[in-house]
Amino acid sequence: MRTYISFLTLFLSVFSFSFAQTTSDIPEVQALLDKMTIDEKIGQLNLVTPGGGVATGSVVSSNVEAKIKAGNVGGLFGIAGPEEIKEAQDLAVNQTRLKIPLLFGSDIIHGYKTTFPIPLGMSASWDMELIKHSAEVAALEATADGINWNFSPMVDIARDPRWGRIAEGAGEDPFLGSAIAKAMVTGYQGTDLTDPKTMIATVKHFALYGAAEAGRDYNTTDMSRINMFNEYLPPYKAAIDAGVGSVMSSFNDVDGIPASGNKWLLTDLLRDQWGFKGLVVSDYTSVNEMSAHGLGDLQAVSALALNAGLDMDMVGEGFLTTLKKSLDEGKVTEDDITQAALRVLEAKYKLGLFEDPYKYIDKKRAKTDILTQESRGFARKLAAHSFVLLKNDQKILPLKKNAKIALVGPLADNKNNMLGTWAPTGDPQLSIPVLEGFKNVAPDAQITYAKGSNITNDSVFAEKLNVFGMRAEIDSRSSQELIDEAVANAKNADVVVAVIGEATEMTGEASSRSNITIPEPQLKLIEALLETGKPVAVVLMSGRPLAIEDLNALPVDILQVWHPGIEAGNAIADVVFGNYNPSGKLTATWPRNVGQVPIYYAQKNTGRPEGAEWSKFKSNYLDVANSPLFAFGHGLSYTTFEYSDLKVNKASITMGESIDISVTVKNTGEYDGEEVVQLYVHDVVRSIAPPMRELKGFKKVMLKKGESKSIKITLSSKNLKFYNSTLDFLAEAGIFEAFMGGSSNVSEKVEFELKK
Structure with missing residues (x-):
């Protein structure tokens, strides 16, 4: 009897499964699914990069052309331009059995060829229309170059400035972050994804990536569900509610399970609770990397990811090489594979690629829609609106346009550090450095330039910053020679403007810092300049909040300009010379020192809160106040x-x-x-x-x-x-x-x- 019941149970489960077929609401997609073999479905789940561009990981895909012809690729990223994309699309639609077009993705984080300020800087504008338009311009340019899928916006809440990728998001606050998430998604996608000037947006990194322990990139994350839902999840939810077409899983674990294989995260929360129906893609090789987390070999983690609700495997190719075996062994179902393929196909359908696979390939647009004067003018405006006047006690700014100015600093005449981190599609050599901007805006000013110091004197550190090209060049002259030249210029000037701070690769992915102060040679430069008795205004560049208590204690005024993008020099000059009155406000708290981190304004009180004066048995430090150096929302103006x-x-x-x-x-x-x-x-x-x-x-x-x-x-x-x-x-x-x-x-x- 027991055997009969077991057999009946098995029979009913198989019988039920045979009727539990995944179907699409889109007839064209369903018709295509019905024709596809299991290998063709798995092929759609494979996202690869042929290399040649800026990779976001250490792996580059191999034999890409052969894999496309074999129907083993659903999308490409890392290539751009009408010719290159047409060549790849031709392989898919002319040399495969079902002629399924490819998706073409890219990381367009703060502008395409027209590079805007880093996202943390853009958020400091608190201007949703400007932020939305930045996404519209980015979509216009990227689609003109054949790209139809963007791996942006990054909406991770970040409250630890040691984490380098704080530069890519909107800071620490879920309310502001949600507003910006909505603006970016709407800007990229518009109201009609079949419009060839719009593209699919991808909200990332789902989820909690900005809370990496110790501020170290890719590190583990651990927090309560209350903290998740109240503080960290709202911007992702805002993007979902705005209709974002794609979600990217994060590198970190959530409740001990890496996000790319976390069923609670990708299915229970994202799909069942929030109702997301779009495409979920892994981050760069994040499926494979679950093995290093301790979740099993490539076959095991690939099955885990598919069963969790991941649709597309970026670069790792675990889906391509192991899902068929897992299917044969009963570790995944064909229905799960079909469901993932359905979501990839539906994304292509929504873009109109089945109707016209070449709709994003237009050589005329590539010549007319990219790097226009209008777009550069907007980049200049947005950059100026992002600057934050941190300190203005000396009332040095704005400068007169006929002043005698000593312009000094390692970032004062430096094209390589204007675009900021995560600008792989931009060209640093097309950027406007500060010296050029000063000459453009104030042609009657008498300007002398001196480098004054290196960004860093540490050759080992500089080598780490130069992985994508020269960002921190160490001068052949000694530190004293550099300072002496700057001081000589300062003595003959009315005012000194010192442009100092971080090189672009001092923030960003894999650019965490345990010491977030300004490098010592730059501080020594400021001290030497002050000894001349001349007024000193500091133009500070960085991709994160810095610990600048020493600098702030000096009699200098400080204008924070982040990394401003392609029109950096012109925008900085607009503000320094008073063409625009700075209005930016901080979207992430600036600590007095790194020992206060993590620090953010929306903290809970304790049972023993700090009082006006220090006292024992209170929640305070012995050596520093609890209060930050600059609070969230802080930002001065030339007026009051x-x-x-x-x-x-x-x-x-x-x-x-x-x-x-x-x-x-x-x-x-x-x-x-x-x-x-x-x-x-x-x-x-x-x-x-x-x-x-x-x-x-x-x-x-x-x-x-x-x-x-x-x-x-x-x-x-x-x-x-x-x-x-x-x-x-x-x-x-x-x-x-x-x-x-x-x-x-x-x-x-x-x-x-x-x-x-």
């Missing part, structure tokens, strides 16, 4: 802004209602300027410990000198929701405090009540 009359339009709201919070902002200085008005909320009492404040709204406003405006931000009760200890998303009745001002450390507040 005064806030007053903070108020709410009602004392209480109920669930489903909204409340208006307003404040009067007055420009009390001598220049017209823009201000980012920020709204923060504190839930006074709730079922889980709340952050001390959370960003819940912002507006960028232009005010002429002497002008006042009442700025209103509407706050919905939906904005008060959070995930509680059982991961229910809700708002709880109670008292809320609202803060409105120019940074996260604003002190003026008003209360309102949320009632049931």
Whole structure:
């Protein structure tokens, strides 16, 4: 009897499986699936790079042409240009049985040929229209070069500036990060993916990659579900809600299981809870790398990834070489393979590639839509809007356009470091260095230039920075000779502008730093310049928040310009000479020293909070204050802004209602300027410990000198929701405090009540 029941159970399971066929809602895709062999389906799951471009890993695919002809490739990345892409597409549509076109992908992180500021810099503009348009321009240029799939935006929340890839995201805040994720996805994809000037966007890295332990790239991640859902997952969800077509898995593990093989992450959360129906692609060889995590050999981790919900294997080719065997051994099902192939085919269909495989191959567009004067002009504008005036105590800036200026520093006349990290499609030699920008904007100024110092004097460190070309050149002259030349120029000038900071490859992928200070030779240069008695303004370039307490203590003014992109020099000159009044605000907290890291504004209080003065048995340091050097949202202007009359339009709201919070902002200085008005909320009492404040709204406003405006931000009760200890998303009745001002450390507040 027991044998009969076992046989019946097996029979019913097989019988049920035979009817559990994966089907597509798109008839053309379903018709194609019905014709495909298992080998052809597996082939669609293989994403390869033939090399020749900038690889994002140590592996480059082999025998790519033969694999395309054999139907073993679903997409390519790392190539661009109408001729090259047509040649590859010809192989797919003319020399394979089913003539399935290829996808062509690329990492277009902050512009294509027209390179914009690094994403962390763009986020500092707090301007969603500018950010969205940057994605539109990037899509316009990339599609003109044949690319239809972009591995961007990166939306990882990052609260540890040691992590090099903080440069690629929007900083530490989930509310702002979500707004930027939506803007980027909408910019890349537009409203119609069949438009040949739009492309599929890929939100990455799913998930929690920005929380790598010790700030070390590719490292493990470990956090509570409450922290995940409240702080780290919202920007990914915002991208999904905006209709992003693709998701890329991350290198790190989540709850001990690497993301590329994590079924809870890729299926239970992403597909079942969030309803994502698009394509999930691995990061570069991240499937293979699960073996190093301790999850088994290539066959085992490839089966794990497919069963978890991964659709496409980037470069590793574990799917191509092992899935057939795993299918024969019952470790994967044909239905799972078909489901993954379906998602790849549907992505191609949505792009219109089945109707016209060559729609992105247009030699005319390659000549007319790339690196136009209009695009470069926009890059210049966006860069200027991204700069943050960190310190202006000396009131050195803006400079007069007929001044005698000593322009010094290793980044003052340096094309190689203007584009920033992760600009593989840009050409550094087309960038505008600072010296050239100064001459363009202030032709009547008397400008002398001296290098002043090396970026670093450490030859071993410099070698690590020069993997993609010369970024940190060590001069044949001694450090003293370099300083002496700069000091001589300074003595004959009215003012000194020193351009210092990080080389581009001091941040980015695999560019974590345990010491995030400015290299010593550059600091010695600043100290020597100050000894001349001349005013010194520092133009600071970096891809991350830096620990600059020593620099900040000196009598210098500091303009943070990130790595500004192709129009760097012109944009910097626009701000230094006052053509544009800086309006950027920090989107990641700057620590006093690395010992404060991780540091971010939305921290929870402790049972023993730090007081106004140090005392024992409180949550504080012996050697430094808890407060950051520069808070989230900080950013000065050549003018000044005064806030007053903070108020709410009602004392209480109920669930489903909204409340208006307003404040009067007055420009009390001598220049017209823009201000980012920020709204923060504190839930006074709730079922889980709340952050001390959370960003819940912002507006960028232009005010002429002497002008006042009442700025209103509407706050919905939906904005008060959070995930509680059982991961229910809700708002709880109670008292809320609202803060409105120019940074996260604003002190003026008003209360309102949320009632049931």
